[in-house]
Amino acid sequence: MTGTFYINNEEKILTFEGGDILLNTLRKNGYSEVKNGCHEGECGACMILLDGMPVNSCKIFTAAVIEKKITTVGGLGSIHEPHLIQKAFVEMGAVQCGYCTPAFVLTTHALLNSKPLPTDEEIKDALDGILCRCTGYVKIIDAVKLAAQKINAHE
Amino acid sequence: MNNYRTIGRSVEKSDALALATGSSLFTDDHRLNDCLPVKILRSPHAHARIINIDVREALSMPGVVDIITHKEIKKKYYTTAGQGYPEPSPYDTLLFDDVVRYVGDFVAMVAAETAEQAEEAIRKIKIEYEVLSPVFDPEKALEPGAAVIHDKEEFHPIPVPYKPKENIAAEVKFAVGDFQKGLEEADFVVEETYNSDYASHACIEPHVAASYFDDTGRLVIITATQVPFHARRIVSQVLDYPLKKIRVIKPRIGGGFGAKQEVLLEPYVALFTLRTKRAVKLIYERKEEFQSGRQRHPMQVKLKMGVKNNGEITALSMDNLMNTGAYGSHALTVLSNSGSKTLPLLNKIKNIDFRGRSVYTNLPVGGAYRGYGATQAYFAINQHIDMICRRTGQDMLEYIKQWHIKPGETSDVFKALGEGKEGVEQVVNSCKLDECIDRGAELIDWYKKRGQKTETRPDFFRGVGMAVSMQGSGIPMIDMAAAYMKMNDDGSFNLDIGATDIGTGSDTILAQIAAEVLDVETENIMVLSSDTDRTPFDVGAYASSTTYVSGGAVKKCAEKIKEQILNVASGILDAKPGQLKLAAGKVVDTKNNKHCTLEEIAMNSLYGSGLTQIQAEASHFVEQSPPPFIAQFAEVEVDKKTGKIRMVKFVSAVDCGQAINPKLAEGQIEGAAVNGITYALFEGFHFTAKGQMTNASFWDYKIWRSNDLPEMETVIIPSDEKSGPFGAKSVGEIGINCPAPAIANAVFDAVGVRLTSMPFTPEKLYKLINHE
Numbered sequence: 001m002t003g004t005f006y007i008n009n010e011e012k013i014l015t016f017e018g019g020d021i022l023l024n025t026l027r028k029n030g031y032s033e034v035k036n037g038c039h040e041g042e043c044g045a046c047m048i049l050l051d052g053m054p055v056n057s058c059k060i061f062t063a064a065v066i067e068k069k070i071t072t073v074g075g076l077g078s079i080h081e082p083h084l085i086q087k088a089f090v091e092m093g094a095v096q097c098g099y100c101t102p103a104f105v106l107t108t109h110a111l112l113n114s115k116p117l118p119t120d121e122e123i124k125d126a127l128d129g130i131l132c133r134c135t136g137y138v139k140i141i142d143a144v145k146l147a148a149q150k151i152n153a154h155e
Numbered sequence: 156m157n158n159y160r161t162i163g164r165s166v167e168k169s170d171a172l173a174l175a176t177g178s179s180l181f182t183d184d185h186r187l188n189d190c191l192p193v194k195i196l197r198s199p200h201a202h203a204r205i206i207n208i209d210v211r212e213a214l215s216m217p218g219v220v221d222i223i224t225h226k227e228i229k230k231k232y233y234t235t236a237g238q239g240y241p242e243p244s245p246y247d248t249l250l251f252d253d254v255v256r257y258v259g260d261f262v263a264m265v266a267a268e269t270a271e272q273a274e275e276a277i278r279k280i281k282i283e284y285e286v287l288s289p290v291f292d293p294e295k296a297l298e299p300g301a302a303v304i305h306d307k308e309e310f311h312p313i314p315v316p317y318k319p320k321e322n323i324a325a326e327v328k329f330a331v332g333d334f335q336k337g338l339e340e341a342d343f344v345v346e347e348t349y350n351s352d353y354a355s356h357a358c359i360e361p362h363v364a365a366s367y368f369d370d371t372g373r374l375v376i377i378t379a380t381q382v383p384f385h386a387r388r389i390v391s392q393v394l395d396y397p398l399k400k401i402r403v404i405k406p407r408i409g410g411g412f413g414a415k416q417e418v419l420l421e422p423y424v425a426l427f428t429l430r431t432k433r434a435v436k437l438i439y440e441r442k443e444e445f446q447s448g449r450q451r452h453p454m455q456v457k458l459k460m461g462v463k464n465n466g467e468i469t470a471l472s473m474d475n476l477m478n479t480g481a482y483g484s485h486a487l488t489v490l491s492n493s494g495s496k497t498l499p500l501l502n503k504i505k506n507i508d509f510r511g512r513s514v515y516t517n518l519p520v521g522g523a524y525r526g527y528g529a530t531q532a533y534f535a536i537n538q539h540i541d542m543i544c545r546r547t548g549q550d551m552l553e554y555i556k557q558w559h560i561k562p563g564e565t566s567d568v569f570k571a572l573g574e575g576k577e578g579v580e581q582v583v584n585s586c587k588l589d590e591c592i593d594r595g596a597e598l599i600d601w602y603k604k605r606g607q608k609t610e611t612r613p614d615f616f617r618g619v620g621m622a623v624s625m626q627g628s629g630i631p632m633i634d635m636a637a638a639y640m641k642m643n644d645d646g647s648f649n650l651d652i653g654a655t656d657i658g659t660g661s662d663t664i665l666a667q668i669a670a671e672v673l674d675v676e677t678e679n680i681m682v683l684s685s686d687t688d689r690t691p692f693d694v695g696a697y698a699s700s701t702t703y704v705s706g707g708a709v710k711k712c713a714e715k716i717k718e719q720i721l722n723v724a725s726g727i728l729d730a731k732p733g734q735l736k737l738a739a740g741k742v743v744d745t746k747n748n749k750h751c752t753l754e755e756i757a758m759n760s761l762y763g764s765g766l767t768q769i770q771a772e773a774s775h776f777v778e779q780s781p782p783p784f785i786a787q788f789a790e791v792e793v794d795k796k797t798g799k800i801r802m803v804k805f806v807s808a809v810d811c812g813q814a815i816n817p818k819l820a821e822g823q824i825e826g827a828a829v830n831g832i833t834y835a836l837f838e839g840f841h842f843t844a845k846g847q848m849t850n851a852s853f854w855d856y857k858i859w860r861s862n863d864l865p866e867m868e869t870v871i872i873p874s875d876e877k878s879g880p881f882g883a884k885s886v887g888e889i890g891i892n893c894p895a896p897a898i899a900n901a902v903f904d905a906v907g908v909r910l911t912s913m914p915f916t917p918e919k920l921y922k923l924i925n926h927e
């Protein structure tokens with residue numbers, strides 16, 4: 001079957017099977033920044049924003065999100081024009097292997113949209129859907145704080 | 156303080172922005188034409204013989220291209236341990252065997268046009284098993300009459316004790332002084348048995364490898380590996396395929412921690428590509444990662460110390476029984492490291508008896524894991540120290556300061572115990588452990604909180620504990636790394652290194668080392684790493700070697716480049732090289748301040764009178780393995796009603812020499828500390844009575860999330876390791892060693908019971924508190 005999706009602000013018509021999982025559909029179509037870590041909905045590496053809300057794409061049927069707005073980390077910023085959140089992650093040393101980073105960046109984006117200056121507790125709670133084995137989260141939390149500052153200073 | 160341009164500065168990690176914007180390519184992100192996914196049929200039995208295997212129906216299924224079982228392969232024993240050659244691990248593994256030795260062992264693999272078709276075909280493979288009696292308990296495995304797990308032509312490639320008929324995969328013994336005599340001098344004896352469990356590395360990127368023939372007909376393997384050069388060698392060896400026809404590329408890697416120091420998937424994808432001439436990809440599912448990846452070896456440590464009333468340890472015996480699971484990957488070296496990386500720390504002990512045995516069982520396979528045996532042994536040693544101090548009434552901090560190894564000192568253990576052979580004598584050059592202890596104590600508020608048993612609310616008690624450890628920096632006289640550099644038209648440099656960045660940031664810190672020598676900004680060094688065709692050799696990312704060993708190679712290489720630059724500049728400036736100085740992207744004549752830029756030098760060498768490529772290579776091996784040191788402190792709150800431990804605060808103070816990039820070094824410690832905390836608190840494998848793992852998913856195998864985090868503080872105490880590049884030592888492993896003993900000591904401080912078995916589940920602690 002085919003369906004229209006609004007991925008990273010572009011209209012895309014994708015072909016897929018009825019039982020296909022969104023994570024696989026996105027990766028097949030070149031969105032390799034959406035990572036596969038467990039296929040069980042636990043690690044969060046496959047996080048995307050669905051109409052602005054962070055969700056695990058490994059737990060969603062592609063057919064269920066036709067016509068929806070999907071944002072991957074590539075939709076926030078590119079290596080040539082990075083988003084302030086991405087810059088903050090780099091600056092704070094929050095990226096080690098980077099396999100979890102797209103998910104954390106997207107979740108930070110969603111968090112800062114609803115809470116421009118989150119407390120430490122709010123940050124920890126918002127990020128708790130994603131596993132990171134490299135950083136111990138310390139620098140990721142710092143990066144979210146820095147991103148909030150950067151964005152607020154910018155606005 | 157040294158006046159460095161880039162060393163000691165937290166320059167941004169060179170691949171971080173590509174990773175944060177999603178443009179980096181990991182193994183699975185490479186799009187290969189007509190790529191066949193591979194699925195694995197795994198043993199449902201812990202121990203069985205395959206009597207018959209019939210793949211005819213499966214082969215006729217739609218989309219199925221190839222199926223491999225033990226019938227299709229030549230029997231060639233090897234080890235999956237990605238170590239130097241000859242590997243100090245037994246050759247006890249076949250690609251496929253007619254005996255399966257743990258639940259999850261390989262039986263067959265299917266390559267099909269789609270993953271679904273491969274899975275469908277797997278269901279159609281008919282197998283007849285003769286179920287053999289399994290053995291799960293390492294102590295029982297040693298008993299006469301126990302099922303023998305390896306009884307064929309398995310062998311050890313190096314001359315070390317290997318007794319598969321007794322289920323012994325490795326045995327290590329050494330003695331220093333006279334243990335019995337030491338024991339007689341003691342006033343009291345402290346004796347305890349400590350147990351640690353299996354643990355998964357839980358890299359968020361699972362094991363994955365892909366292979367294909369390139370346009371020239373050479374076999375290319377893209378793989379999530381810590382050891383690309385060992386992977387190339389082992390694939391060639393197992394498949395009898397010429398090494399020169401194999402190219403191994405390591406792209407970005409989603410975490411290693413030792414898991415990927417294993418040549419696990421590469422031979423299989425390569426074999427399928429050789430047979431089908433197609434591109435092939437194999438990715439572990441999370442469940443496979445748990446049951447059939449590689450794990451931390453569970454270890455039983457029996458520790459006995461004879462102690463004088465003043466606290467002096469007159470005798471120490473350590474008897475370690477390590478469960479290596481169904482295969483002996485790293486069985487010898489993890490075991491020897493449990494002694495060699497721990498016992499030198501208390502180097503005043505004159506009488507030591509060490510025995511270690513690695514035992515086969517029908518359980519998941521052990522492997523390299525950050526800390527590499529030291530972690531399991533430090534769990535024991537640090538609790539023993541706490542017990543001694545409590546018994547003699549000494550402050551643990553002062554006690555450790557008195558007895559730990561100091562600069563200028565050595566330990567007999569360095570020489571006695573190496574990697575499958577004798578060790579290498581060495582004297583400690585740098586050690587700031589005292590400062591680490593002091594700083595850590597300040598941050599945790601040791602003297603105010605220790606021994607208070609503060610009841611914060613009814614039944615909730617607080618305590619503080621600490622632990623110390625050392626590690627090494629590479630494997631002396633064994634590890635080798637090489638680097639190549641060339642200068643480009645604009646005065647920038649390519650740095651090609653075999654070293655393997657698995658997410659640690661080694662590409663960045665190695666660039667910093669080159670940039671420092673050449674006095675340029677790090678961004679002028681473009682790093683290409685870990686491609687067996689394009690970069691020189693490096694043993695890979697393990698044994699805390701990269702900064703120290705690979706860094707040494709890069710420094711030498713950059714120094715050669717510097718010399719060539721000065722030579723070319725001497726022609727341009729008409730001055731003797733000896734009076735020239737390289738500074739801030741220029742070469743300056745110190746006599747008259749005339750100067751030329753690096754770009755002018757490069758252009759002159761390439762197109763002007765020079766007509767030579769400024770380029771250099773260097774290899775480096777090390778004669779010692781200077782230990783980094785760490786002191787880690789835990790504050791916990793114990794709920795006496797439930798046995799639940801809550802982490803209140805965790806502090807790490809580390810001496811890793813000169814940190815090349817402090818943020819990246821802190822990141823190593825923070826990540827390792829959190830991994831170590833969850834290892835202590837709840838990581839562990841659960842099995843059915845038949846050896847089937849029952850918690851093989853992130854739902855049931857918990858690791859910490861951001862909202863579990865207590866207050867964390869990490870400080871780097873600089874020291875200057877003269878033998879290291881710009882004073883650096885290693886930092887990758889050490890942070891995982893002390894969380895478990897520090898927490899156990901803190902729990903004792905809070906509620907007076909001793910946790911000798913990991914993980915510290917509420918049930919265990921509850922029972923201890925209630926004397927059940």
Ligand code: FES
Nearest residue numbers: 097098100132134
């Ligand atoms: S940076 Fe590696 S998993 Fe988060």
